[in-house]
Amino acid sequence: MSKQKPGIPKGMRDFGPKEMARRNYIFNTIQATFKLFGYQQLETPTMENLSTLTGKYGDEGDQLLFKVLNSGAFLKKVDTETFKAGENKVLPKISEKGLRYDLTVPFARYVVMNQNEITYPFKRFQMQPVWRADRPQKGRYREFYQCDADVVGTDSLICETEILCMIKRVFSDFKLTDYDIKINNRKILTGIAEVIGASGKEADLCVAIDKLDKIGWEKVKVELIERDFSEDAIDKLSPILSQNEHNNAGWLLFLKKYLAESEIGLKGISELEEVFSYLAKMGENQNHVVFDPVLARGLSYYTGAIFEVKVNGVGIGSVSGGGRYDDLTGVFGLNGVSGVGFSFGVDRLYDVLEELDIFPDDEVERTQIMLAYFGEEEKEACLGILATLRKAGIAAEIYPDLVKIKKQFNYAGKKGIPYVGVLGSDELENNTISLKNMISGEQESLSLEDIVEKIKQAYKTA
RNA sequence: GUGAUUGUAGCUCAGCUGGUUAGAGCGCUGGUUUGUGGAUCCAGAGGUCGCCGGUUCGAAACCGGUCUUUCACCCCA
Numbered sequence: 217m218s219k220q221k222p223g224i225p226k227g228m229r230d231f232g233p234k235e236m237a238r239r240n241y242i243f244n245t246i247q248a249t250f251k252l253f254g255y256q257q258l259e260t261p262t263m264e265n266l267s268t269l270t271g272k273y274g275d276e277g278d279q280l281l282f283k284v285l286n287s288g289a290f291l292k293k294v295d296t297e298t299f300k301a302g303e304n305k306v307l308p309k310i311s312e313k314g315l316r317y318d319l320t321v322p323f324a325r326y327v328v329m330n331q332n333e334i335t336y337p338f339k340r341f342q343m344q345p346v347w348r349a350d351r352p353q354k355g356r357y358r359e360f361y362q363c364d365a366d367v368v369g370t371d372s373l374i375c376e377t378e379i380l381c382m383i384k385r386v387f388s389d390f391k392l393t394d395y396d397i398k399i400n401n402r403k404i405l406t407g408i409a410e411v412i413g414a415s416g417k418e419a420d421l422c423v424a425i426d427k428l429d430k431i432g433w434e435k436v437k438v439e440l441i442e443r444d445f446s447e448d449a450i451d452k453l454s455p456i457l458s459q460n461e462h463n464n465a466g467w468l469l470f471l472k473k474y475l476a477e478s479e480i481g482l483k484g485i486s487e488l489e490e491v492f493s494y495l496a497k498m499g500e501n502q503n504h505v506v507f508d509p510v511l512a513r514g515l516s517y518y519t520g521a522i523f524e525v526k527v528n529g530v531g532i533g534s535v536s537g538g539g540r541y542d543d544l545t546g547v548f549g550l551n552g553v554s555g556v557g558f559s560f561g562v563d564r565l566y567d568v569l570e571e572l573d574i575f576p577d578d579e580v581e582r583t584q585i586m587l588a589y590f591g592e593e594e595k596e597a598c599l600g601i602l603a604t605l606r607k608a609g610i611a612a613e614i615y616p617d618l619v620k621i622k623k624q625f626n627y628a629g630k631k632g633i634p635y636v637g638v639l640g641s642d643e644l645e646n647n648t649i650s651l652k653n654m655i656s657g658e659q660e661s662l663s664l665e666d667i668v669e670k671i672k673q674a675y676k677t678a
Numbered sequence: 679g680u681g682a683u684u685g686u687a688g689c690u691c692a693g694c695u696g697g698u699u700a701g702a703g704c705g706c707u708g709g710u711u712u713g714u715g716g717a718u719c720c721a722g723a724g725g726u727c728g729c730c731g732g733u734u735c736g737a738a739a740c741c742g743g744u745c746u747u748u749c750a751c752c753c754c755a
Contacts, residue, residue, distance in 0.1 A: 221728080226746070276753060279679080318755090346755085351679085353749060360755065423753095534755065561755030590713065621714055629715035640713055654715070 227358025250341040258340040260322040263313045280348045282315040315347040319364040328548040336369030355532045366557025376521045377494035394528040400511035407481015412452040422512030464507040517541040535564045585635040587614045588624040594639040608668045
């Protein structure tokens with residue numbers, strides 16, 4: 217048997233103890249806020265039927281789906297003729313399952329399957345990995361976690377407002393101060409497209425305009441022409457782009473005039489105004505909330521509010537996004553269920569907190585005391601002590617092998633364990649334990665009861 | 679999907695225009711101390727030079743392919 221070098225597939229990552237402590241901090245922080253706002257947890261399977269997934273994310277999205285080969289003789293259904301017809305013909309015959317691409321579509325599937333058991337409005341959160349066969353690069357992985365919170369079965373704009381509140385709360389928990397929650401409304405985009413005489417082309421419009429900061433107005437113009445926008449339309453668009461408004465209220469005032477001819481556009485504005493008014497009533501200001509009339513998001517199913525959160529000063533894309541979709545469950549045969557939701561990208565949040573170096577100290581998950589000993593007899597005595605410590609709620613461990621005391625200390629030092637209790641013949645005789653503080657280096661002889669007290673005390677003050 | 683880029687010891691990297699036994703620092707193991715870790719000193723172990731093939735008397739180095747890393751574009755969390 218030849219030795220093989222271990223490795224993991226492209227775009228996949230391991231998370232060691234340190235990463236996990238930090239990731240759990242992120243998960244716990246987000247989860248606490250979700251629960252505080254009345255969301256309940258849901259999990260769905262890793263694999264979905266390919267028929268559930270395909271066609272929901274556009275052609276590009278379909279390309280990025282990980283497909284799972286059928287079990288058994290998967291080639292059985294493929295004859296020479298279909299094989300020659302190419303992968304589009306072969307694929308459905310050899311693969312009927314795929315890895316989930318996001319959490320929203322599986323959620324929609326769940327809602328439809330359980331429509332009669334669910335109490336509406338249904339507020340659920342979900343924190344699970346998703347997979348995309350993308351080319352990995354900065355802030356982009358093939359396996360990454362999303363933390364979604366969605367409400368279905370209500371049109372109330374209170375939900376949108378609460379999303380703003382949740383984002384603000386989570387970010388404040390993370391001690392993030394410089395970030396923007398960009399908000400827009402799909403209806404405003406539709407209105408703009410209407411007003412410039414390019415109805416139905418808001419998606420193209422946004423892809424082009426989104427690059428304004430990056431490539432400049434002239435190049436955006438070129439792209440707009442390439443995307444089949446008329447000169448006239450581009451002229452009509454320019455007032456928005458030259459608008460120098462940085463204030464939400466000012467923007468809305470401007471757009472009310474600009475979109476005066478578009479009923480749907482005005483609807484979008486009034487929805488936004490309603491969200492802002494709720495926000496005020498919930499005692500929140502509009503800090504970090506930035507209205508961006510050209511914000512659009514890839515997923516075409518959004519019909520109302522659109523959110524995207526970007527942390528400033530770091531080279532990482534958006535860390536959170538979402539919006540309202542009026543008919544997500546429609547494709548699964550359940551019409552008239554409106555929903556709104558958003559998602560935190562855990563892996564990108566991790567990168568952001570890392571880059572800004574604002575992770576809290578992760579001492580909490582450490583073992584508090586380790587027992588070291590000199591011989592067989594002492595080792596057995598340690599086992600009882602160990603049980604007592606754990607019963608008292610102290611994270612304790614014993615070095616499992618009888619080795620030199622130096623090695624036992626070394627282990628404790630490496631692992632950052634703050635206390636080591638030493639048992640030797642003297643201690644055994646006097647019924648004491650020598651407790652060494654690994655940080656100060658001090659050592660004292662104590663009874664087991666004293667040690668329990670001391671460690672509990674040390675952690676209470678910490 | 680397009681265009682670049684990376685791969686040498688556990689880690690971070692040297693290795694000149696192809697030339698004998700591939701190096702350093704850190705880490706690791708052991709000793710200095712058969713009852714005390716993080717310091718010093720001493721010793722030692724660890725590498726099919728990503729993988730496959732080609733050119734050559736000779737390849738870690740050159741060429742082709744492939745996988746992987748990182749990055750930009752596309753798109754997206």
